[in-house]
């Protein structure tokens with residue numbers, strides 16, 4: 001028996017989303033965290049959580065993980081008014097840690113679902129979403145809620161903090177490459193850096209957020225009409241604004257430039273930034289070439305995904 005939750009990418013609007021502007025995010029179903037439920041070994045009792053290497057080689061601190069796991073267990077049991085199940089839950093993950101792909105929210109979602117399954121109970125997605133949002137606060141400080149929402153509902157969403165989610169419609173498939181800089185990055189740190197920028201120059205920073213928000217609105221419109229080329233240009237424009245918010249890095253900029261030079265419609269960092277992953281919107285017939293170019297430019301891993 002096992003449960004799972006996907007990874008995610010942010011197509012447009014990260015950071016500004018924390019300040020109430022819209023953003024668009026998509027699940028990456030091929031990257032997942034799994035929580036397998038097994039009987040306890042002889043002589044062991046209570047709830048045991050096992051973290052094999054994929055999650056154990058954490059770049060975020062062990063303390064943060066322990067805290068978030070403990071809190072996930074406590075909050076799930078509280079919602080169910082239940083006591084802990086007598087099982088071992090083994091967590092494995094193919095979502096790289098601390099790289100803007102939502103691993104923290106996926107671990108919490110998969111673990112909470114596994115506890116429910118072990119108790120033969122269930123929690124509806126709205127309640128799980130609130131629960132995982134609380135866990136996200138440990139990783140992010142002041143999360144917008146976009147990560148937990150896209151991961152739990154597992155659908156591409158147009159998201160505005162505090163508002164009901166809307167499905168993001170595409171008029172033609174979006175082919176996306178996700179390239180990993182291999183550099184771990186803390187979302188908490190980048191969210192803090194943007195906050196510092198905002199506090200030191202509120203007017204200018206607010207203007208950048210506003211332009212990002214406008215890009216998101218245009219992207220939503222262009223995607224619905226299958227205007228992929230123009231959508232790509234918006235992606236690159238969004239990246240430039242994220243650079244102005246100081247959350248890009250040399251490796252992210254290099255991968256973005258490489259993708260565009262190799263024929264991508266556009267590219268940007270995805271997630272908190274200063275490391276982690278970038279995404280490129282690519283023509284289907286250029287997928288292999290751009291994939292190879294990103295690896296040659298230093299990406300440690302490149303994954304293809306599509307949004308239909």
Ligand code: PMV
Nearest residue numbers: 014015100143144187271272
């Ligand atoms: O978890 P990450 O690195 O994908 O970042 C989430 C997106 C941010 O906008 C940077 C933070 C947030 O809470 O929305």
